[in-house]
Amino acid sequence: MEKTVEIGGLSFCVLGSSSSGNCTLVTDGITTILMDAGLPVKYTASRVLELTDREEISGIFISHEHSDHTRNLFPLAKRYRAPVYLSPPVSWYLGEKDGVTVVEIRDGAAVTVGGLKVTPFIVPHDAIDPFGFIIEGKGGSMGLVTDLGGVDERITELLRDREGLVIESNHDDEMLQNGRYPTYLKRRIMDEKGHLSNNQCKALLTNIVGPRTRDIVLVHLSEENNDPLLAIETSLEAIRSSGYGPELHVSYPQNPTELYRLYR
Secondary structure: OOOOOOOOOOOEEEEEEEOOOEEEEEEOOOOOEOOOOOOOOOHHHHHHHHHHHOOOEEEEEOOOOHHHHHHHHHHHHHHHOOOOEEEEHHHHHOOOOOOEEEEEEOOOOOOEEEEEOOOOOOOOOOOOOOOOEEEEEOOEEEEOOOOOOOOHHHHHHOOOOOOEEEEEEEHHHHHHHOOOOOOHHHHHHOOOOOEEEEEHHHHHHHOOOOOOOOOOEOOOOOOOOOHHHHHHHHHHHHHHOOOOOOEEEEEEEEEOOOEEEEOO
């Protein structure tokens, strides 16, 4: 992986994404934040140092309370003495921890951390108060939605023509339907508050890829009901039809992507 060598430009790296753990690093070369904290502390810390040349995190934002997004939240917050940004219901659910500063965030209310502006927005998912995020910094912006069962006009508009996109492409419909999951779990995944399929991700990308879009990372791929090549193939159809030329990438569990620079 390349390190952040230029100061002031928005960059991101998906440190890992799956049903067992999710975390994305966002930096402008000065301020670094984590979006979710579901990966092991030692692994996450080593990636932070490798990517930023610093042992410093300015904040940790949590999309929702599920363990693959919060499993290592408090150990990471204590390690970096970083404030934790949570919705009030998720803060209540996770409880208080000595020595950890909690900042409550709400739908549509932007928060500034150093040179980064983070705006949470509600998404449909089977969680208490699930958020997607828009992150803005010098030279670009990005949208991040890792868990959602469907998309409405507001979500589409918020994500449209961002330089960076981190989008769920959880399952292939046919693999899920013909797989070994019990019926109740299949229904939960396919529900409007479940997870985006490859085809739903394709439909979303068709409406949001624009002339400024540079890098798209497909995340939260099911290891049981998806195949990375199939997810990429499906989303590539949307990119080709858009007439624009962003790069398409896929994330893996505990295997970081490259560091994508969104500024020119």
